[in-house]
Amino acid sequence: MSNNPTIAEPLPNDIQILNSMRQIIRAIDVHSRKLKAQYNITGPQLICLGIIQASGSSTVTKIAHEAHLSTSTVVGILDRLEHEAYILRERDRVDRRNWNVHLTDQADHLLKMVPPSLHYGLLNALQSLPEGEQEVIANAFKRVVSLMGAENLGTALLQKITPVDKSKPPSE
Amino acid sequence: MSNNPTIAEPLPNDIQILNSMRQIIRAIDVHSRKLKAQYNITGPQLICLGIIQASGSSTVTKIAHEAHLSTSTVVGILDRLEHEAYILRERDRVDRRNWNVHLTDQADHLLKMVPPSLHYGLLNALQSLPEGEQEVIANAFKRVVSLMGAENLGTALLQKITPVDKSKPPSE
DNA sequence: TGTTAATATGTCGTACACGAATGATTATTA
DNA sequence: TAATAATCATTCGTGTACGACATATTAACA
Numbered sequence: 122m123s124n125n126p127t128i129a130e131p132l133p134n135d136i137q138i139l140n141s142m143r144q145i146i147r148a149i150d151v152h153s154r155k156l157k158a159q160y161n162i163t164g165p166q167l168i169c170l171g172i173i174q175a176s177g178s179s180t181v182t183k184i185a186h187e188a189h190l191s192t193s194t195v196v197g198i199l200d201r202l203e204h205e206a207y208i209l210r211e212r213d214r215v216d217r218r219n220w221n222v223h224l225t226d227q228a229d230h231l232l233k234m235v236p237p238s239l240h241y242g243l244l245n246a247l248q249s250l251p252e253g254e255q256e257v258i259a260n261a262f263k264r265v266v267s268l269m270g271a272e273n274l275g276t277a278l279l280q281k282i283t284p285v286d287k288s289k290p291p292s293e
Numbered sequence: 294m295s296n297n298p299t300i301a302e303p304l305p306n307d308i309q310i311l312n313s314m315r316q317i318i319r320a321i322d323v324h325s326r327k328l329k330a331q332y333n334i335t336g337p338q339l340i341c342l343g344i345i346q347a348s349g350s351s352t353v354t355k356i357a358h359e360a361h362l363s364t365s366t367v368v369g370i371l372d373r374l375e376h377e378a379y380i381l382r383e384r385d386r387v388d389r390r391n392w393n394v395h396l397t398d399q400a401d402h403l404l405k406m407v408p409p410s411l412h413y414g415l416l417n418a419l420q421s422l423p424e425g426e427q428e429v430i431a432n433a434f435k436r437v438v439s440l441m442g443a444e445n446l447g448t449a450l451l452q453k454i455t456p457v458d459k460s461k462p463p464s465e
Numbered sequence: 466t467g468t469t470a471a472t473a474t475g476t477c478g479t480a481c482a483c484g485a486a487t488g489a490t491t492a493t494t495a
Numbered sequence: 496t497a498a499t500a501a502t503c504a505t506t507c508g509t510g511t512a513c514g515a516c517a518t519a520t521t522a523a524c525a
Contacts, residue, residue, distance in 0.1 A: 134427035135419040141434035143340075143361040146318055147482085148441040150511090154483065157510085165511065168315075181474060189315040194512045196475060201510080218473040218520045246440035247307040255306035261433035262313035264426075268418035269320040322481090322512065329480085330514095337481065353504060366482045368505060373480080390490045390503040 138265070160235055167235065169198050170207060170228055178221045207231065310437070332407055339407065341370050342379060342400055350393045379403065
């Protein structure tokens with residue numbers, strides 16, 4: 122072990138990035154626990170609620186894609202949301218394999234109380250940065266995502282626009 | 294609230310960054326599971342082994358600080374490592390509250406078989422980037438860590454000296 | 466028609482990851 | 496010395512997060 126009491130050369134960039142990642146992951150977790158203590162809802166639960174709200178109604182698979190989670194993970198999250206009466210599951214009449222997930226009034230009320238900017242305090246901080254800097258950061262993250270091959274990891278359906286999709290008429 | 298239904302305009306930078314984060318978190322998890330399948334060891338376990346190796350011997354609290362994890366998390370990881378005979382726990386004779394954790398020969402052997410660059414395939418990719426680009430990415434991540442307040446989240450022992458700026462915007 | 470494949474959801478076991486509470490040990494202080 | 500505080504590791508309960516597998520349903524096909 123190189124003990125150097127005089128100077129400590131900075132760690133290599135790649136190690137620093139890995140280090141930052143672990144800190145970010147931890148910060149997200151800590152924030153989620155604060156949300157849980159304050160609103161009795163966690164970060165992932167809030168993300169899922171937001172996705173359902175944006176779509177009006179969604180299914181397990183779609184939510185998993187948008188949230189970058191596996192379906193089994195989403196099932197657990199939805200179970201808890203259902204238990205807290207934030208969502209309703211209704212079987213699709215056309216394709217009975219699908220379960221359409223809706224928000225309850227209670228969930229709508231909650232989402233008004235917990236503004237999106239609260240999901241992560243980070244959003245506020247980011248928005249206060251000059252546009253150029255935001256872009257630099259966003260590009261850096263996207264490059265890392267690309268370098269990790271995280272794009273091909275199961276979900277590229279995120280684009281919210283989805284101009285046309287005639288192959289499968291949405292139920293609503 | 295500006296609704297612009299004309300073009301599929303890219304998502305705001307902050308949302309994109311959050312999105313990237315979720316993808317990165319997932320990629321790290323997926324990679325850990327591949328390691329588990331191939332070497333019967335997970336990413337967090339490898340991180341802890343590396344920390345112990347770098348120090349020759351460490352304690353639960355120290356490992357938790359360096360790995361940006363809570364002590365209770367590290368205890369669980371060490372339990373599994375001990376069960377696999379990768380570490381030994383020995384009570385400190387001077388301060389019997391501490392448990393010194395050592396690597397076994399088996400762990401040394403493992404760490405040779407699993408080179409550090411395999412921890413995350415990311416490392417290889419990063420190292421192939423030009424130095425300047427690495428730095429841009431590292432700085433972007435560090436800024437986000439700072440914006441999230443993740444530095445003050447339980448472990449500031451890691452940074453050695455790093456004569457960076459002391460101008461820390463007082464957010465509290 | 467029936468058989469097989471594909472899809473959607475759910476169950477199960479494993480491994481993090483955390484805070485709160487507990488017990489053991491050491492340090493501090495009255 | 497005795498009471499108290501601080502520290503360290505551990506246990507416990509909750510909530511992700513995953514893949515493998517099981518079940519139900521639909522689609523594709525012979």
